[in-house]
Amino acid sequence: MNAKDQLEEALSLKLFVVLTRAVExxxxxxxxxxxxxxxxxxEFAVLEFIYSKGDQPIQKIGEKVLIASSSITYVVDQLEKKQLLKRKPCPKDRRVIHATLTTEGTGLMNQVFPEHKxxxxxxxxxxxxxxxxxxxxxxxxVGFHAQNL
Structure with a gap:
């Protein structure tokens, strides 16, 4: 392996460590x-997504917020228990269930989202x-390149 390849490998490893530490x-x-x-x-990510984008199909929320489909039901259940979110059947396709913010959920996000920003x-x-x-x-x-490998 030549010096250029060794440098590139070393920098790639260092980039990974630095990026991981920054994200953490x-x-x-x-x-x-x-x-x-x-x-x-x-839970906050789900609320933020719906707050920003409006009512969403529950399955789409999992994809956009990077939650496993097996976990999204649990998260929506928890937010429903906290009365921040509710399920609503899609008027065009009864097989699709949307998640929508409740009045309490909208009030919470109106209060905390500016602080979050x-x-x-x-x-x-x-x-x-x-x-x-x-x-x-x-x-x-980098993300697209890694995704396409």
């Missing part, structure tokens, strides 16, 4: 913010706008 640090901070709401990160801004304030755009593009590129 970010997740830790986000989890701290969310736990004070009495929610876990998965501020927390995200603070977490990523180490980068300027151009750097954020560059990182987004580079991570998409």
């Amino acid at each position: 640090s970010i997740k830790k901070r986000v989890i701290e913010d969310i736990k004070c709401l009495g929610l876990n990160p998965t 501020k927390a995200m801004k603070e977490i990523f304030s180490g980068l300027d706008v151009k750097e954020k755009q560059e990182v987004i593009e580079q991570l998409k590129k």
Whole structure:
């Protein structure tokens, strides 16, 4: 193996470690913010998705929020118990069930989502706008490449 290949391997390993540590640090901070709401990160992600995109088929939520299909039912059940979300049959296809925010769920998200956005801004304030755009593009590129291997 030549020196260029060795350097590329070493940098790839270092990139993986640095990226993993950065993600863990970010997740830790986000989890701290969310736990004070009495929610876990998965529940918050589901609420945030519906809050941002409107009523959604339950199956689609799992795909978009990266939850296993076996877990989405449990998460929706928990949010229903907390009276933050309810199931609603699709008017066009009775086989499809939508998740929709309740009045309480909408009220909670109206209250906490602006704070969540501020927390995200603070977490990523180490980068300027151009750097954020560059990182987004580079991570998409890496993600798509890994997905296609």
